[in-house]
Every structure is written in C-alpha cells, then in structure tokens.
Amino acid sequence: MRAGLNRTTIxxxxxxxxxxxxxxNVTLKVLAAELGVKSPSLYKxxxxxxxxxxxxxxxxxxxxxxSKITKVAIGRAKDDAxxxxxxxYRNFAAEHKGLFEAMQWYNMYQSEEHLQATQGMVSxxxxxxxxxxxxEEQKVHIVRMFRGFLQGFSSIESHGGYGNPLSLNDxxxxxxxxxxxxIHDLQGGKGK
Amino acid sequence: MRAGLNRTTIxxxxxxxxxxxxxxNVTLKVLAAELGVKSPSLYKxxxxxxxxxxxxxxxxxxxxxxSKITKVAIGRAKDDAxxxxxxxYRNFAAEHKGLFEAMQWYNMYQSEEHLQATQGMVSxxxxxxxxxxxxEEQKVHIVRMFRGFLQGFSSIESHGGYGNPLSLNDxxxxxxxxxxxxIHDLQGGKGK
DNA sequence: TAAAATAGCTAATATAATTAGCATAAATTA
DNA sequence: TAATTTATGCTAATTATATTAGCTATTTTA
Numbered sequence: 001m002r003a004g005l006n007r008t009t010i011x012x013x014x015x016x017x018x019x020x021x022x023x024x025n026v027t028l029k030v031l032a033a034e035l036g037v038k039s040p041s042l043y044k045x046x047x048x049x050x051x052x053x054x055x056x057x058x059x060x061x062x063x064x065x066x067s068k069i070t071k072v073a074i075g076r077a078k079d080d081a082x083x084x085x086x087x088x089y090r091n092f093a094a095e096h097k098g099l100f101e102a103m104q105w106y107n108m109y110q111s112e113e114h115l116q117a118t119q120g121m122v123s124x125x126x127x128x129x130x131x132x133x134x135x136e137e138q139k140v141h142i143v144r145m146f147r148g149f150l151q152g153f154s155s156i157e158s159h160g161g162y163g164n165p166l167s168l169n170d171x172x173x174x175x176x177x178x179x180x181x182x183i184h185d186l187q188g189g190k191g192k
Numbered sequence: 193m194r195a196g197l198n199r200t201t202i203x204x205x206x207x208x209x210x211x212x213x214x215x216x217n218v219t220l221k222v223l224a225a226e227l228g229v230k231s232p233s234l235y236k237x238x239x240x241x242x243x244x245x246x247x248x249x250x251x252x253x254x255x256x257x258x259s260k261i262t263k264v265a266i267g268r269a270k271d272d273a274x275x276x277x278x279x280x281y282r283n284f285a286a287e288h289k290g291l292f293e294a295m296q297w298y299n300m301y302q303s304e305e306h307l308q309a310t311q312g313m314v315s316x317x318x319x320x321x322x323x324x325x326x327x328e329e330q331k332v333h334i335v336r337m338f339r340g341f342l343q344g345f346s347s348i349e350s351h352g353g354y355g356n357p358l359s360l361n362d363x364x365x366x367x368x369x370x371x372x373x374x375i376h377d378l379q380g381g382k383g384k
Numbered sequence: 385t386a387a388a389a390t391a392g393c394t395a396a397t398a399t400a401a402t403t404a405g406c407a408t409a410a411a412t413t414a
Numbered sequence: 415t416a417a418t419t420t421a422t423g424c425t426a427a428t429t430a431t432a433t434t435a436g437c438t439a440t441t442t443t444a
Contacts, residue, residue: 141366152344174333182370
C-alpha cells in the first residue's frame with residue numbers, strides 16, 4: 001500500500017497544520033506523521049525539501065486569497081465591491097492565521113514567484129477601481145495603500161496586537177471609509 | 193580573558209546580523225562566532241536559549257523604533273508631526289530590514305510583553321493626535337489605521353512586494369495625505 | 385506481461401540547539 | 415589582601431530535525 005500523496009495534498013496538509021497548530025509545527029517531521037509517511041518520502045514530491053515546501057505554501061495561500069476576493073467582487077461595483085474585497089481579505093487572514101503568516105513569512109525570499117502570486121489579487125483591485133474615474137497613477141497609489149493597510153491591520157489583529165478594547169470591526173470600517181473618501185475626493189465628489 | 197558579554201551587546205549583535213545577513217542567520221552558532229565565544233556560552237546570558245533571544249530582539253526593535261519616532265515628534269504638531277512620525281517609521285523599516293522582520297516575526301507568540309513594547313509607539317501617536325479635536329474613539333481608530341498601514345506598507349516595500357515602477361515615495365505620501373484628510377473631515381475642516 | 389518509472393522505506397550523515405559538568409576569571413567579602 | 419563566592423566561559427555529550435543514499439515494492443506504460 002502506498003499513501004498516494006501528491007504536491008497538492010501535502011501543501012493542503014501543511015496549510016492545515018499551520019492554521020491549527022501554528023507555523024512552527026510545519027516541519028517535515030510533523031507533516032510526514034500527519035500524512036502517514038516517513039519524512040524522507042516527502043523529498044519525492046519536493047526536491048528542495050522544506051524550503052521548497054514553504055515557498056509553495058506561500059504561493060498556495062496567495063492563490064487561495066485571490067480566489068476568495070475574486071468571488072466576492074463578482075456582481076459588485078465601486079465602494080460596495082471595495083468593501084467586499086477588503087472584508088474578504090480580513091476574514092481570510094482571521095480564518096487562516098497560520099497560512100496567512102506563511103504568506104508573509106516566506107516573502108523573506110523576495111522572488112518573481114511571490115510577485116506573480118500577489119499579482120492576481122492586485123488585478124482584482126485594479127478591475128474594481130476601473131469603476132471609478134481615476135487615472136493609472138492614482139489607481140496604483142490606491143491599490144498600494146489598500147494592500148499595505150490590509151496586510152498590516154490583519155497581521156496585527158491576528159496576533160492580538162491591538163490592545164485597546166474598542167471594536168476592531170469599527171476600526172476596520174473607519175479605515176476603509178477613510179480611504180474610500182480619499183477616492184471620492186479624487187473624483188471631485190462623484191459617485192460611490 | 194573573558195569576552196565580557198552582556199544581554200545588550202548580544203542583542204545588538206543579533207540585530208546587526210539580522211540587518212546585514214538576514215534573519216535566517218540569527219542563530220546561536222553565527223551569533224557566538226561573531227561575538228568570539230562558543231554557542232553554549234550564550235546560555236549564561238539567555239537561559240531560554242534562542243527563543244528568549246529572539247523575543248528580546250523583538251522587544252529591542254520596538255523600543256528602538258519608539259525612540260526614533262519620539263525624537264522626530266518633538267517640536268512638531270498636527271499634520272507636520274504625523275508625517276514626521278510616519279516617515280521615521282518607514283525609514284526605520286528600510287534601514288533595519290532584518291530587525292523589522294524580527295519585530296513582526298516574533299509577535300507569533302502574542303504576549304503581554306509585545307503589547308507593552310508597541311505601547312510606547314502608540315503613546316506617541318496618541319499624544320500627537322491630541323493636537324487635533326478628536327474624541328477618544330476616533331483617536332483609537334486613527335492610530336490603528338496608521339499602525340496597520342505603516343506595518344503593511346513598510347513590510348511589503350521592504351520585501352520588494354510592490355512590483356509597479358511608480359514611485360513608492362509618492363504612494364506613501366498619497367496614503368498619508370488620504371488618512372490626514374480623513375482626520376480633517378472629522379474635525380469639520382479645522383486646521384492641519 | 386515485461387520494462388520503466390515512481391513513491392515509499394531504512395540507514396546514515398549533517399547541522400544546530402541544548403544540557404551537563406568542569407575550570408577559571410572576576411568580583412565580593414571577611 | 416586573602417579567601418570565598420559567583421559568574422562566565424569552555425568541552426563533551428545529547429537531542430532534534432533536515433537531508434542524502436541506496437534499496438524495494440508498487441504502479442504505470444509500452
């Protein structure tokens with residue numbers, strides 16, 4: 001009997017372990033045990049060992065996130081679409097703490113692959129921003145602002161870094177409204 | 193002859209290694225070699241080994257950042273102060289890539305100590321926001337927004353995650369202005 | 385169904401962290 | 415200042431994980 005593993009099943013298990021037991025437990029030892037094989041066997045699927053696996057985990061995370069935000073953006077436009085995307089991002093980070101951590105952690109090795117992985121998400125943002133009257137430069141600035149804010153806020157929230165008892169939902173909402181106001185201003189007060 | 197180490201010299205060396213050779217090289221082996229001792233000797237200063245050292249490195253980073261932004265905020269008020277703080281934050285992250293990474297990485301273990309370490313920076317923000325007419329809730333939202341944005345933007349920038357060739361300075365500036373506009377709106381258009 | 389390729393295994397090796405126990409420098413105190 | 419204590423370093427041994435090498439059985443394919 002063989003275990004019948006492949007790259008996908010292994011990566012998904014790694015994501016599960018990251019979320020449920022923390023990123024520190026994403027080791028070949030733990031992973032192999034969960035999959036019912038011995039750790040050297042994993043090299044048959046990931047030649048580059050743990051490094052390659054972590055990189056793939058990072059890519060898997062960004063692709064999953066892209067898929068989520070693509071879905072929620074369908075059938076929406078303008079502020080409605082932006083809000084939906086941002087909430088989907090934040091929810092993803094909350095529901096996949098370990099994976100979300102891996103997504104950021106493994107960008108340590110800044111790579112073309114990482115750029116491509118986030119590009120999917122960036123494209124969704126750009127498409128949504130097409131429903132406003134903005135020039136290309138403005139869109140770039142706005143997308144960067146959203147990405148920065150979303151990653152930082154989600155990361156801090158996820159680690160319990162916001163000490164104050166005030167509602168985090170309210171803060172998140174406040175921030176999104178603030179950015180959206182900025183967008184409206186650029187359009188000379190045109191539609192939301 | 194003894195090496196004459198203490199916790200501070202060790203942590204500072206760890207920060208240097210993180211910045212110059214990457215966080216992956218912050219190991220007891222490398223650290224001990226740089227300090228001219230053998231790795232077991234470091235346990236005399238850090239009972240908890242590498243874990244404790246990393247935690248202290250994280251705290252050291254936040255304290256350093258706090259010190260920087262406190263300095264630049266002196267003698268400034270309102271938008272001028274906010275801009276100065278934010279640029280100091282971003283510059284710190286750029287000048288201390290490795291340390292900045294450690295500051296975030298080691299919040300994996302969300303702890304009271306981590307909350308306290310960031311509290312210094314939060315206090316500076318609150319003090320600066322006192323120069324505006326805002327209620328406490330608004331201030332909390334705004335500080336959270338800044339923290340989120342600054343951490344995310346700096347982190348992405350630092351890892352080369354913003355692919356577009358457009359000026360990052362302009363994007364950063366755009367974002368700060370957008371948030372500042374939001375603050376002005378809350379005050380009914382009062383002073384900057 | 386024979387040959388080839390694949391996916392698992394065990395055994396061995398490498399690297400880093402950690403622990404135990406020793407020695408001596410430095411600091412403290414009688 | 416001598417004696418004592420404590421702190422800081424060392425070496426040797428242990429543990430944990432990643433990784434490599436080489437073997438075997440299963441699966442796939444010609």
